[in-house]
Amino acid sequence: MILSTLISCVLLSSSTLDLREYSSTPNSFKKVEKHILCQKPKVVILTKAKLSEEDIARFEALVNRNDMKGTKLVDTDGEQIGSLITDWHTYNLKKEAAGDIPPVKTTAFAIAQFEKGPREVIDFGASTGNEVIQLIKMFPDIHVVAIDGDEEATTILKKRIPPGKEHQVTVYTGPFIQYKGNQADLLIASFVFPYRSKEDFPTMWNHAVSLIKDGGIVAGQFFGEPANPKKAMTYHDEQSIKALLKDDFEILFFQEDHAIKVYGTPDEEGKVTPMWGELYHVVARKKRGK
Numbered sequence: 668m669i670l671s672t673l674i675s676c677v678l679l680s681s682s683t684l685d686l687r688e689y690s691s692t693p694n695s696f697k698k699v700e701k702h703i704l705c706q707k708p709k710v711v712i713l714t715k716a717k718l719s720e721e722d723i724a725r726f727e728a729l730v731n732r733n734d735m736k737g738t739k740l741v742d743t744d745g746e747q748i749g750s751l752i753t754d755w756h757t758y759n760l761k762k763e764a765a766g767d768i769p770p771v772k773t774t775a776f777a778i779a780q781f782e783k784g785p786r787e788v789i790d791f792g793a794s795t796g797n798e799v800i801q802l803i804k805m806f807p808d809i810h811v812v813a814i815d816g817d818e819e820a821t822t823i824l825k826k827r828i829p830p831g832k833e834h835q836v837t838v839y840t841g842p843f844i845q846y847k848g849n850q851a852d853l854l855i856a857s858f859v860f861p862y863r864s865k866e867d868f869p870t871m872w873n874h875a876v877s878l879i880k881d882g883g884i885v886a887g888q889f890f891g892e893p894a895n896p897k898k899a900m901t902y903h904d905e906q907s908i909k910a911l912l913k914d915d916f917e918i919l920f921f922q923e924d925h926a927i928k929v930y931g932t933p934d935e936e937g938k939v940t941p942m943w944g945e946l947y948h949v950v951a952r953k954k955r956g957k
């Protein structure tokens with residue numbers, strides 16, 4: 668049985684953990700979980716057919732942790748296991764194919780607050796780098812730290828950096844919480860903050876705040892609760908966003924989109940399914956001395 672072959676992660680440090688023989692039995696997950704947390708592999712191979720639904724959900728929650736972002740779960744045939752929250756493959760390819768698109772409105776609003784443009788930017792959840800590439804094209808003196816746990820996304824990002832501009836971008840592939848760099852004038856997190864569980868959100872948020880200089884700016888989105896909320900995500904409403912920002916930030920831009928209209932899919936009768944909750948666009952300035 669595979670569990671008996673799991674040895675200390677100090678001895679076994681490989682980027683792929685082959686658990687194809689693992690099958691769900693009462694209490695077996697705990698042992699495997701401990702091993703995965705210790706080894707932090709990039710890929711875990713599982714045989715989906717051997718897993719209970721509960722175990723699949725547990726594996727997904729495990730690789731979605733603040734400190735595990737980037738680990739992929741794949742079935743023995745190479746197919747991903749998990750949802751968009753843990754695997755961004757389709758999203759990455761769509762973004763790559765879309766080519767150059769202007770920065771989202773929160774980023775556009777934020778950069779307009781700097782007389783000569785921001786100098787040091789952190790893009791949390793940079794994905795394939797659309798905003799990174801736009802920023803370095805717009806500002807020749809800017810330096811952007813592009814952070815994403817998804818290795819496929821950052822590989823695409825690196826390829827998109829125009830020749831001669833490499834010094835303007837530092838790419839960090841890994842969980843955001845583990846990034847320990849300098850503070851930035853601007854931290855953008857376009858469509859990223861909600862992708863944390865309720866338990867992990869405060870640590871992630873405090874880390875984001877700590878990476879912004881006094882007087883610096885945060886720009887990004889929060890999601891309202893949808894019809895089918897996911898445990899892996901954190902949802903906000905206007906009140907809770909304002910409460911989150913109250914102590915450390917002054918709000919510069921706050922806009923609510925009725926996301927049902929933006930993302931809802933009409934059925935045959937033209938009725939719109941409320942897939943998503945509200946969408947909040949937020950830009951805020953960090954108070955001095957915080």
Ligand SMILES: C[S@@+](CC[C@H](N)C(=O)[O-])C[C@H]1O[C@@H](n2cnc3c(N)ncnc32)[C@H](O)[C@@H]1O
Binds near residue numbers: 816843
């Ligand atoms: C919805 S995408 C947004 C990408 C991009 N900012 C955009 O606007 O298209 C979310 C991205 O955040 C990354 N991400 C989410 N949580 C993360 C974490 N804790 N650490 C590192 N990357 C994370 C995911 O890998 C994914 O590429």
